[in-house]
Amino acid sequence: MTNLGTSLWLQPPRNSPIWQQLATTIQGLKPIFSDSENFEPHITLTSNISVNTQGQVDFVLDRAVAAAKCVPQGFQIHLSSVKYGSRFFKKVYLQVEPTPELLSLARICREDFVYMPEAMSQARNYQAMSAEERQKIDTQVGQRAAEWTRNEYDPHVSLVYSDLYPVEDADRRTIETRLEDTFGSGYDESGLGWKNGRFALVRCEGPVDEWEVLGVRDF
Template sequence: MSIALWYCPPSGSVAYEILSQLISSLQTMFPNSPLFEPHITIATQLLCIDKDARNQVLTSCVAAIQSINKELIKNGKRDPLVSFKSCSIGKKFFKKVTLDCNENKYLMSIAKIIQEMYSDTELSDSTDSFHPHVSLLYSDVKPMSKAYSRIIQQRVQDTLDIELDEVEVNDENTQMSWDVNSKNVISWNIPGTFKIVNCEGPIEQWEVLGSVDV
């Protein structure tokens, strides 16, 4: 069973509603692609089939957030856990269109802890193993045509009210990439929601096995 841990913006929040709108908008371009809720995948292949094990994972998430909160209060600083630096069109199904996140040290730390404690595929010591992102489209269309790429760029810009500047691509798994050229990019911090999701089988059959608001 492929079980993942997601970090989602709070349901009903501005971030949740705008990102959901963008996901739906891009899905209409590719009717065979699935709909899904906005999230960052924190960990995969979790070893938590039974309820007690799932509760343990969620308890660890709460403890991690409480620790982060104490440090943020101490430092008088509250940068968003999730903010975006770029948008990409990729060559892989689950990363067809993504918003790529700035590497927040607290989010990176949570991912490393959860993977090491509860996953059967540990992260390496290098932060290169975790690239936080919010997927906007799952699709096996490849390559993406220039016409569709331009439409995707425009829809992302219009929905998020940002400018995207095309940059050179140096990654073999990426077809196109744009830097976000805006100071007021949508983001979210705490509160948020951790969800344990059974990602086995068709995407429309994925099931939330447990969640906790933080």
């Protein structure tokens, strides 16, 4: 298992039907995997955020809300078909449509909360730099975040965390039957998803049951 540092999650509205369906599915699939964990439904926007104070937690959450509210029609998440992978955190998951709005939000979060703090800490004195020097760093950080979003970011909603691999065909059939029972036949083409929701800043270090929610914002 890999420590993810502190991660920013985008979650369905608390106690909404889709929240309940996803949470029930995560819990219901645990018996299929002997090492599976329970966790809240979410899309990770970025990991490796460094926060040490409540003020930093508030900054991240407030900035994320401000970015999401720039979408005038509301922030829409679209889920599609179930996928299977080899990694612990992407064993069984629902793919999320990489809409321009979602990719833009992930890029902003990666830039503002990961790459910019790194660049500022590596600079000898960022605030004392000339405007031209700061602009050069800002441009490099923006380009790095755009490249990460283009080449590495893969939005999804995990349903199972597990080291077991591969997922056997019989287990796949069981999983897909349960998903259809929960979400309905053809759920992957029926517009499954949610609008707006909640940001959660979560310290993802150590065992999953020891992860700590540092703060949340509904939007």
